[in-house]
Amino acid sequence: MPAAAGPGTGSGGGYPGGVTFPVVGMVGGGQLARMTHEAGIPLGIRFKLLSDTPQDSAAQVVSDVVIGDYRDLETLRAFARGCDVITFDHEHVPTEHLRALEADGIPVRPGPDALVHAQDKGVMRARLDEIGAPSPRHRIVSDPDDVAAFAAEGDGFPVILKTVRGGYDGKGVWFVRSVEDAAAPFLAGVPVLAEEKVDYVRELAANIVRSPHGQAVAYPVVESVQVDGVCDTVIAPAPHLSEELAGEAQALALKIAAELGVTGHLAVELFETTDGRILVNELAMRPHNSGHWTQDGAVTSQFANHVRAVLDLPLGDPRPRAPWTVMANVLGGDYPDMYQAYLHCMARDPQLKIHMYGKDVKPGRKVGHVNTFGDDLEDVLERARHAAGYLRGTITE
Ligand code: ADP
Numbered sequence: 293m294p295a296a297a298g299p300g301t302g303s304g305g306g307y308p309g310g311v312t313f314p315v316v317g318m319v320g321g322g323q324l325a326r327m328t329h330e331a332g333i334p335l336g337i338r339f340k341l342l343s344d345t346p347q348d349s350a351a352q353v354v355s356d357v358v359i360g361d362y363r364d365l366e367t368l369r370a371f372a373r374g375c376d377v378i379t380f381d382h383e384h385v386p387t388e389h390l391r392a393l394e395a396d397g398i399p400v401r402p403g404p405d406a407l408v409h410a411q412d413k414g415v416m417r418a419r420l421d422e423i424g425a426p427s428p429r430h431r432i433v434s435d436p437d438d439v440a441a442f443a444a445e446g447d448g449f450p451v452i453l454k455t456v457r458g459g460y461d462g463k464g465v466w467f468v469r470s471v472e473d474a475a476a477p478f479l480a481g482v483p484v485l486a487e488e489k490v491d492y493v494r495e496l497a498a499n500i501v502r503s504p505h506g507q508a509v510a511y512p513v514v515e516s517v518q519v520d521g522v523c524d525t526v527i528a529p530a531p532h533l534s535e536e537l538a539g540e541a542q543a544l545a546l547k548i549a550a551e552l553g554v555t556g557h558l559a560v561e562l563f564e565t566t567d568g569r570i571l572v573n574e575l576a577m578r579p580h581n582s583g584h585w586t587q588d589g590a591v592t593s594q595f596a597n598h599v600r601a602v603l604d605l606p607l608g609d610p611r612p613r614a615p616w617t618v619m620a621n622v623l624g625g626d627y628p629d630m631y632q633a634y635l636h637c638m639a640r641d642p643q644l645k646i647h648m649y650g651k652d653v654k655p656g657r658k659v660g661h662v663n664t665f666g667d668d669l670e671d672v673l674e675r676a677r678h679a680a681g682y683l684r685g686t687i688t689e
Contacts, residue, residue, distance in 0.1 A: 314603055315340050317372055317398075319362050320381025321348030323649035323658070324579045324595075327587070328381070329354050331595035337603070342371045349649040350381065365389045372398045379556060379602045380578050383410045401504065401555040401602040402577045409552055410577040413485050414456040423551045425544060426571050428563070429488040432456075436474035442486040452487040453477040465521070490571055492563035496530050497582035498545035501557050501597040501607055508549060509597065509610040510542040511590060516561070516582045522658070525676065526619040528585045528612060531669060533564075541570050548575065557598040559583060581621070581658075586610070588645040588663040589617025614665035616672045620680035622660040624653040627685030630660070637662075637679045644679050 313336045318325045321343030329339045329350060342358050343351040351357045356374075360367040362385050369392070372378055377399045378390075390404035402410075409416040417430050429446055433439050433453070443449045455464040455477060467489070468474045477484045495516045502508040515530035516523050529538070545560040559580035561573040583594035592600075592608025600607050622630070630653060637644055641664070648660035660683070664675040681687035 313338050314376040315374060316599065316602060317342065317375030317378045318350070318354075318381055319368070319371075319378060319385055321345070321350040321357075322381045323349045323651070325350035325381035326353055326649060327584075327647070328379075328579060328595045328598055331593055332599045335596075335599065337599055340371070340375055342368070349651055352650045363389075365392055368393060369396065372396065377401055377602050379598070380407075383407060383577065387411065399504075399602075403553065403555065406552045406554045407577055410575045412456050413454055413459075413574065414483055416575055417485065419552065420548070420572055423547065425548055426569065427487075428452075428490045428571050428573075430485060433484050433486040435478060436471050439468065439474040439486055440471040446488050450489045452489050454485045454487065455480055455482040456485050457482055490563045491566045492571075493566055494530075494564050495573070496533070496541060496562040496564050496570065497526075497580070498541040498560045498562060499557065499580065499583045499586075499594060500542070500545045500549055500560075501594065501601050501610070502546075502549040502554050503601040503607060504555050504604045506550070507607050508546055509592075509607045510546060511583065511586060511594070511610045512612055513538045513541045514582055514585065522623070522656070523581045523621055525621070525673070526582050526585050527669070527673070528589055528617045528619075537564070537568070537570060544570070544572070548572075556601045557583065557594050581619075581661075584647070584661050585617045585619040585663055587647065589613055589619075589665050615667050616669045617663060617665040618669075618672045618676040619661050619663050620676040621658050622648070622662060622680050622683045624651075624655050624657040624659050625684040625686060626655065628653045630683050633683045633685075637682055641675050641679060644675065646679070646683075 315338040317340045319342045326349045339354050340356045341350055341354040358371050368389055372393050379401050387404045387408050390400050394400050414432055420427050433442055443451050450469045453466040453468050466477050496513055497516050498513050499511045512529035514526050514528045517525040549558045557579045559576040559582055563571045563573055579594045579598050586593040589612055591611050597607050645663040651659045662676055662679045664672045666672045
């Protein structure tokens with residue numbers, strides 16, 4: 293019988309009786325790390341966390357935590373020594389540090405050559421062009437006059453400007469209507485990418501998981517409803533999406549993962565255009581908000597499959613368990629005591645699944661999400677939105 297796949301050197305496993313399990317090193321202590329840790333528990337996978345503070349979402353629940361700065365190479369090296377593989381809760385670890393860890397012999401998944409495409413939107417666009425993946429019209433621009441030239445090369449203003457690094461949840465993205473509007477993005481001193489403003493009917497996400505030996509699974513394509521630049525609701529599968537476009541989106545995500553050498557979870561955020569095409573908006577190489585529905589709505593969650601992938605274990609079935617699953621993010625409101633709301637939410641909907649991140653409630657901050665599932669989309673949506681609104685305090689009955 294062949295040996296089990298995966299590193300499994302058990303350098304920090306240390307269960308009594310000589311049984312060892314691999315140690316997954318997670319860089320970043322946010323909710324994605326917390327939920328990935330949760331998914332590893334039934335498999336007996338050991339977790340080690342590098343977190344900024346002991347209060348971070350995952351640091352509250354993981355037993356083996358190192359508090360330190362992921363931007364410092366020696367901190368990363370010391371952390372990695374007790375791990376069989378390194379993976380991430382975010383995409384901010386400098387590429388050269390990841391190369392140094394690989395040179396030290398630690399598997400890094402996804403590796404630096406893949407991850408750079410999720411770190412730098414300029415690099416991502418250039419590579420997507422090379423592999424023939426559809427993007428909005430785009431180019432790097434040097435100053436406001438160059439933005440005006442870019443606009444004139446297409447349909448004129450408005451255009452979208454993005455800093456190539458450091459953006460999230462709409463920060464680092466500008467909707468620019470005139471050359472006078474175009475100065476702000478250049479102030480940060482980071483290269484700026486200009487994109488045509490896409491006329492889209494909605495945003496979709498094609499989520500896949502790929503392992504180092506090349507196995508890959510594709511989740512159903514979902515619709516991601518954004519409010520004020522932040523993901524509000526995810527509907528799985530995307531309602532009324534033609535089988536043809538859904539298949540195209542999944543094939544595109546699988547192709548991007550294979551071409552870029554992605555290991556672990558890849559979210560491909562897409563625009564569905566008014567004329568029925570899909571265009572790539574951006575890539576995330578880690579578990580992603582658009583995949584949270586899989587915790588309760590798929591046979592194998594994105595988190596469980598991410599753990600399997602980074603350990604090069606066979607991947608689990610990505611198929612849905614119910615005709616419809618809806619995820620609604622719970623944002624902080626003016627009402628700090630969300631636990632009070634559990635009584636109402638749980639009594640109203642015994643099928644409701646609540647996932648809280650252990651974060652302090654601040655207005656607009658993602659502090660948790662809920663999942664609902666069932667046969668009737670209207671009902672499933674209503675239950676998710678009601679619970680998220682009630683937890684936030686925007687719905688009171
Ligand atoms: P972030 O890195 O902050 O998630 P995104 O690139 O996803 O940034 O952009 C944030 C939002 O801005 C998107 O969800 C979308 O609503 C809008 N957006 C981004 N690029 C374009 C574009 N080319 N055309 C139209 N809207 C866009």
